Amino acid sequence: MTSTAPAAPGRSRLLQERRTVPDRGFRVLVIAAAYVVLAILAGIAIFLVLKAVPALHKDTANFFTTFAWNPDNTPAQFGIGVLAYGTLVTALLALVIAIPVALGVALFIAYYAPRALAQPLGYLVDLLAAVPSIVYGFWGLLFLRPYSAGLQTWVARYFSWTHVLGTSTGTVGQSFFLAGTVLAVMILPIVAAISREIFLQVPQTQREAALALGATKWEMIKWSALPYARSGIASAAVLGFGRALGETIAVAIVLSTNYELVSKLLSPGGNTIAANIALTYSDAGQVGTGALIASGLVLFVITLVVNLVARAIARQSTPAGSVV
Amino acid sequence: MAKRVELDSLSCFYGKFRAVDDVSMTIEPKSVTAFIGPSGCGKSTVLRSLNRMHEVTPGARVEGRVLLDEEDIYAPDVDAVNVRRTIGMVFQRPNPFPTMSIFDNVASGLRLNGVRNKAVLEESVERSLRGANLWEEVKDRLKKPGAGLSGGQQQRLCIARAIAVQPAVLLMDEPCSALDPISTLAIEDLINELKDEFTIIIVTHNMQQATRVSDVTAFFTIAGTGQPGKLIEMDTTSKIFSNPGEKRTEDYVTGRFG
Ligand SMILES: Nc1ncnc2c1ncn2[C@@H]1O[C@H](COP(=O)(O)OP(=O)(O)OP(=O)(O)O)[C@@H](O)[C@H]1O
Numbered sequence: 001m002t003s004t005a006p007a008a009p010g011r012s013r014l015l016q017e018r019r020t021v022p023d024r025g026f027r028v029l030v031i032a033a034a035y036v037v038l039a040i041l042a043g044i045a046i047f048l049v050l051k052a053v054p055a056l057h058k059d060t061a062n063f064f065t066t067f068a069w070n071p072d073n074t075p076a077q078f079g080i081g082v083l084a085y086g087t088l089v090t091a092l093l094a095l096v097i098a099i100p101v102a103l104g105v106a107l108f109i110a111y112y113a114p115r116a117l118a119q120p121l122g123y124l125v126d127l128l129a130a131v132p133s134i135v136y137g138f139w140g141l142l143f144l145r146p147y148s149a150g151l152q153t154w155v156a157r158y159f160s161w162t163h164v165l166g167t168s169t170g171t172v173g174q175s176f177f178l179a180g181t182v183l184a185v186m187i188l189p190i191v192a193a194i195s196r197e198i199f200l201q202v203p204q205t206q207r208e209a210a211l212a213l214g215a216t217k218w219e220m221i222k223w224s225a226l227p228y229a230r231s232g233i234a235s236a237a238v239l240g241f242g243r244a245l246g247e248t249i250a251v252a253i254v255l256s257t258n259y260e261l262v263s264k265l266l267s268p269g270g271n272t273i274a275a276n277i278a279l280t281y282s283d284a285g286q287v288g289t290g291a292l293i294a295s296g297l298v299l300f301v302i303t304l305v306v307n308l309v310a311r312a313i314a315r316q317s318t319p320a321g322s323v324v
Numbered sequence: 325m326a327k328r329v330e331l332d333s334l335s336c337f338y339g340k341f342r343a344v345d346d347v348s349m350t351i352e353p354k355s356v357t358a359f360i361g362p363s364g365c366g367k368s369t370v371l372r373s374l375n376r377m378h379e380v381t382p383g384a385r386v387e388g389r390v391l392l393d394e395e396d397i398y399a400p401d402v403d404a405v406n407v408r409r410t411i412g413m414v415f416q417r418p419n420p421f422p423t424m425s426i427f428d429n430v431a432s433g434l435r436l437n438g439v440r441n442k443a444v445l446e447e448s449v450e451r452s453l454r455g456a457n458l459w460e461e462v463k464d465r466l467k468k469p470g471a472g473l474s475g476g477q478q479q480r481l482c483i484a485r486a487i488a489v490q491p492a493v494l495l496m497d498e499p500c501s502a503l504d505p506i507s508t509l510a511i512e513d514l515i516n517e518l519k520d521e522f523t524i525i526i527v528t529h530n531m532q533q534a535t536r537v538s539d540v541t542a543f544f545t546i547a548g549t550g551q552p553g554k555l556i557e558m559d560t561t562s563k564i565f566s567n568p569g570e571k572r573t574e575d576y577v578t579g580r581f582g
């Protein structure tokens with residue numbers, strides 16, 4: 001019997017040593033990278049906890065239920081309530097405003113725009129993501145606030161019966177509504193870009209299934225594109241929500257912050273975790289600094305949860321068994 | 325109501341590329357016509373021009389006329405959407421709407437036509453599923469997603485979806501090429517039944533299939549890459565396969581095609 005490759009005498013080729021060296025090297029590298037990320041994350045968490053705990057001990061109020069922020073008073077009294085509330089409200093508002101616009105832009109680019117227009121438009125939307133957030137802040141304060149005042153006053157006059165769409169001070173301006181609008185513009189690019197990519201990936205067989213039945217373009221979108229893209233859009237939305245939660249400087253600029261529980265979206269006032277840190281960090285005393293770090297820890301946890309949700313949604317992507 | 329289809333000097337383009345050149349033919353109502361020919365000769369392109377799906381591809385257009393019982397489907401005031409509601413199509417790969425139930429898949433075309441009445445929908449869905457020989461297999465799970473069926477069942481679901489709106493013509497582009505022999509036979513039997521009601525045009529690479537299901541066969545070919553596809557001859561299927569008029573047809577159907 002002759003063997004084609006030189007095998008060790010008496011050994012079958014199947015039993016030769018595995019060639020694992022390059023494989024193993026790469027494995028080590030990848031695992032190391034993963035652990036570095038974990039270590040950084042853990043480091044941040046530990047730092048936040050260590051700095052926050054002493055301040056939390058000084059807190060004479062319940063951190064989770066108190067709606068006040070006086071950490072440098074004696075006795076110190078502060079709670080995350082107002083800040084967490086404002087953070088969630090502005091981010092939700094941003095999402096509510098951004099999603100329809102982002103979907104419209106994405107659908108237009110993917111299905112309606114002539115090809116010559118679709119690409120430049122896509123670039124423009126992506127460019128919105130490259131604008132520094134401080135620019136959005138000043139844009140919101142100096143442009144959007146005066147130019148939307150008329151609209152806000154009008155809404156407040158005719159919709160104040162809804163309570164939410166009213167103002168308690170009789171004036172409008174640097175409100176949750178303004179902050180939410182600015183945040184909406186800031187998260188628009190990411191939501192629009194992801195949605196656009198998903199719409200472009202809708203399989204041709206699916207689009208043609210609808211069109212061949214005599215669906216109009218909108219009916220095709222309703223039956224083929226949106227069901228296919230649903231989970232992707234949801235995770236894009238959650239990613240945008242996460243960005244809005246953590247946005248700091250733009251909100252700090254447009255909001256005239258206070259520590260009141262503002263339930264009317266057009267009333268000036270309110271606060272968010274990130275904006276509060278940016279605005280008060282430099283003047284904070286020892287307990288104040290620790291309190292701010294504790295608030296940062298809360299934001300960290302909220303963002304983590306939001307991102308986990310986004311992952312979970314993305315994982316259950318297209319329906320099983322579909323022919324694509 | 326089955327209708328006659330007439331192609332009058334039809335040429336199909338992808339941008340500047342002339343993919344199909346000057347095809348004229350008449351397809352009689354309630355008959356099965358097979359399109360055969362080598363890969364790339366333009367069978368799918370011609371088929372897709374018959375319900376104006378060709379123009380869905382960016383840059384694609386046609387010249388010439390396609391008459392549906394004397395009415396030109398490419399006349400300027402004719403809406404492609406209405407053409408597609410009249411001329412049904414079944415694709416090579418089964419493509420049910422994956423998130424819709426079996427019932428909703430079959431009802432989708434009717435709903436596009438504005439049918440809302442539940443009793444009417446239920447009756448048409450059952451009739452179409454029976455027509456597609458799928459009723460017995462799915463009648464207990466109409467609310468389950470269509471994507472949960474086997475490939476052959478999915479294809480019959482797509483046929484049910486296409487015939488639910490009572491199209492004048494049914495176009496099928498290699499409907500069995502993704503299926504096993506048993507599902508293929510099931511669909512061939514189905515085609516034989518459906519021709520009592522519909523005008524059927526089917527693209528196939530399978531010569532036996534063409535002889536089994538079709539009354540008339542059209543043979544297309546292509547001179548070389550970059551050349552337009554042409555209709556070589558069209559005749560009764562028995563004539564094409566036993567005594568074709570053209571040497572090229574004979575070479576192809578006997579397997580001597582180079
Ligand atoms: N979307 C497209 N864009 C540009 N050219 C195309 C497109 N689709 C098909 N063609 C070209 O048109 C010609 C005819 O293609 P067509 O798909 O109609 O052939 P076919 O006879 O159906 O082939 P097959 O038997 O392989 O399905 C080919 O030269 C093909 O390359």
Ligand SMILES: [Mg+2]
Pocket residue numbers: 367368369497527
């Ligand atoms: Mg083809």
